Amino acid sequence: MNNYKQIRLRKGKDESLRRFHPWVFSGAIQSMDEGIEEGDVVRVVTFSGDFIAVGHYQQGSIAVRVLTFSDVLIDDDFWSSRFRSALQMRLDIGIADNLQNNTYRLVHGEGDHLPGLIVDVYGKTAVMQAHSIGMHLCRKQIAKALAGVMGSRIANIYYKSETTLPFMTADDMSGFLVGGSEDNIATENGLKFRVDWLRGQKTGFFVDQRENRSLLEHYSKGKRVLNMFCYTGGFSFYAMRGGAQFVHSVDSSGKAVKLTERNVELNYPGDERHKAFAEDAFDFLDKVERDTYDLIILDPPAFAKHKSALKNALIGYRKLNAKAFAKIKSGGVLFTFSCSQAVSKEQFRLAVFSAAAQSRRKVRILHQLTQPADHPINIYHPEGEYLKGLVLYVE
Ligand code: SAH
Numbered sequence: 001m002n003n004y005k006q007i008r009l010r011k012g013k014d015e016s017l018r019r020f021h022p023w024v025f026s027g028a029i030q031s032m033d034e035g036i037e038e039g040d041v042v043r044v045v046t047f048s049g050d051f052i053a054v055g056h057y058q059q060g061s062i063a064v065r066v067l068t069f070s071d072v073l074i075d076d077d078f079w080s081s082r083f084r085s086a087l088q089m090r091l092d093i094g095i096a097d098n099l100q101n102n103t104y105r106l107v108h109g110e111g112d113h114l115p116g117l118i119v120d121v122y123g124k125t126a127v128m129q130a131h132s133i134g135m136h137l138c139r140k141q142i143a144k145a146l147a148g149v150m151g152s153r154i155a156n157i158y159y160k161s162e163t164t165l166p167f168m169t170a171d172d173m174s175g176f177l178v179g180g181s182e183d184n185i186a187t188e189n190g191l192k193f194r195v196d197w198l199r200g201q202k203t204g205f206f207v208d209q210r211e212n213r214s215l216l217e218h219y220s221k222g223k224r225v226l227n228m229f230c231y232t233g234g235f236s237f238y239a240m241r242g243g244a245q246f247v248h249s250v251d252s253s254g255k256a257v258k259l260t261e262r263n264v265e266l267n268y269p270g271d272e273r274h275k276a277f278a279e280d281a282f283d284f285l286d287k288v289e290r291d292t293y294d295l296i297i298l299d300p301p302a303f304a305k306h307k308s309a310l311k312n313a314l315i316g317y318r319k320l321n322a323k324a325f326a327k328i329k330s331g332g333v334l335f336t337f338s339c340s341q342a343v344s345k346e347q348f349r350l351a352v353f354s355a356a357a358q359s360r361r362k363v364r365i366l367h368q369l370t371q372p373a374d375h376p377i378n379i380y381h382p383e384g385e386y387l388k389g390l391v392l393y394v395e
Contacts, residue, residue, distance in 0.1 A: 002073045004043040004054065005033040007064060011047040017066070020380035022115050024055070024064035039133035041067070041074050056116060056134025065115035065132055074138075079145035086112045086119075087149060095374050096121075097153070103188045104374045105207050106150075111376040111384050119146065120203040122186035122195045125156040127203035128177070131164050136173075143177035155179045158197045160204075174198075185266070189214055191237050193263040200259075201231065208387050209234055209299065211372045212335070215391070217242035219295060219333050226250070226293040228281045228300070228324075233260030235297045235335075236274060237267045244295075249276040250284050285323035294332045296324050302340040310342055314351045317343070321355035325363070325394060333366070334392045341386040348388045356392075367391035 009017075013028035024044060036042060036057055044053040044064055054074065055066040067074055086107050090096035095104045106112075106126065107119035116132030126146060130136040143157045156179030165173065184195045188210055195204035213234050220242030227235045230249035239247045249260045257278045264274045277284065281300070298320055304313030317338060324334055338348045345368075356363040369389030371377075377384040 001051075001071050002043060002054065004041050005036050006043045006045055007032050007036070007057065008045050008049070009047055009052070014046040014052055017044070017052050017069075020069060020378075022055075022066040022110050022113070022378070022381055023062045024053075024066070026059075026061055026063040029063060039137040041134065043071075056132050058133050065134065067114070076141065076145055079138075079142055080149055082112065082114055083107070083146055083149040086114075089376070090374055093373055100190045101188055101210075103186045103205065103207055103210070106374070108375045109384070110378045110381040113378065117142070118203065120205070120207050121150075121154065122184070122197070122203075122205070124154050125158055125179070125181060125184070125195075125197070126150065126154045127158045127160055127195075127197045129159075129164055129203055130161045133165065136161060136165055140177065147178050156181045160197055188234070189238075191241065192266045193232055193234070193237070194259070194266065196232075196259065199255075205232055206234060206299075208339075208371045208375050209337075212337075212369050212389055213238040215367065215369070216295075216297065216335055219391075220244040223294040223333075224292065224329075225295045225297070226288075227297045228284070229298065230260045230276065231256045231299075233263045233276075235299070236260060236276075237264055239295070240264065240268050240271065240273060244273060246273045246275070248293075249274070250279055250281055251276075252278065252280045254278040282320065282323065285320075285327060288327050290327050291329040292327065294329050296328050296332065296334050298324055298334070298336045299339075300337070302342075303338070304340040304342040307342045310347075313340055313343055314347060317348060317351040318355045318358075321352050322358045325355055325359035325361055328394050330395050332394050334394055335369075335389065336392065337369070337387065337389040339387050341383065343388070345385075345388050349390065352390055352392075356394075362395040364393045365390055366393050 008030045010030040040057050042057045051071045053066045054068050055064040102123045106121050116135040118129040120127045157177045159177050160174045162173040197204040217238040220239040223244050225239040225244045225247040227249045230251045236247045236249045257276045260276050303316040304310050371387040
């Protein structure tokens, strides 16, 4: 048994924890020991005082993020055993130690029983991101355990949390915790790309689209492809490898367009099939002539970051998809995504359905896509399912 400070739950509020859901909401709390501070490791007990979980405390609607349902210490061994299990799973399913692909997610928060922590591996560098103050405070201990478990697989650990934490401390939100290499070229399914872990979004690359990009590659032969919201251009260079006639990449950020151009150049130097445009996706689609493209990808940023933005987000998805339906060639294929966790699979599908109906075109669903296996969903935490995609055949 540990002697962490305790949080006692209200009567009956231990039910979801008994089903291993890893969050304690603030409304479930009866009382707290004195002196508990943000980021502290706490012991959660039921109304009658029985142990139920250990986790990180934070102010806000999710008050405790559960690290373990065993009454143990959160020490070096704890972190090492979590990382060993995360790595073992990825070795077992052929994602880690794969020569064709040295880019993968090693730790996916709740999906790897580490709420608040993300670790993406890019070749010899692991990029680590804290989404809770508790993880931030433990970052050095975590990095040490991570380095120990990964051994010679990695040489650097970069910490990147300046955009993910609810407060700003001085200057310790990002920087190398181990090593310090500038070599930032990684490989995904044999394709190369540069990861901007200093300034990029998320950990520098959208690792979660790997399998969906592969699927797109198989649909690209001879096609005229439009990659909307291209960011670092992942879908674009897969389409080129798949034999696309040409690929147009669009992002409203000039920086993203440059990253895309550099990554295309890295794989297909001097290839004139690719052009990139720094433009708003909605404006671009408005201007495009109908039938210009056979294959369109819509992978916008999360339109709803919170439940409160849900209604507008659904309108956004409907409008965006309606524009694509209005312009895609008959016999064309649309890859359309939502990465908003607050939008369910059904709600997203309904928004796309409304867009299709508005266009009055015949539309069939070919594939229903989701996040890859290195972004696992803890079965007790359905909120972990966030990426949704549909591949549609449009007549
Ligand atoms: N498809 C990308 C990830 C997309 S992230 C990949 O596979 O890596 C979302 C991107 O949308 C960001 O790069 C952002 O700059 C861009 N974006 C946001 N709003 C936009 C808009 N209105 N028009 C075009 N691009 C936009």
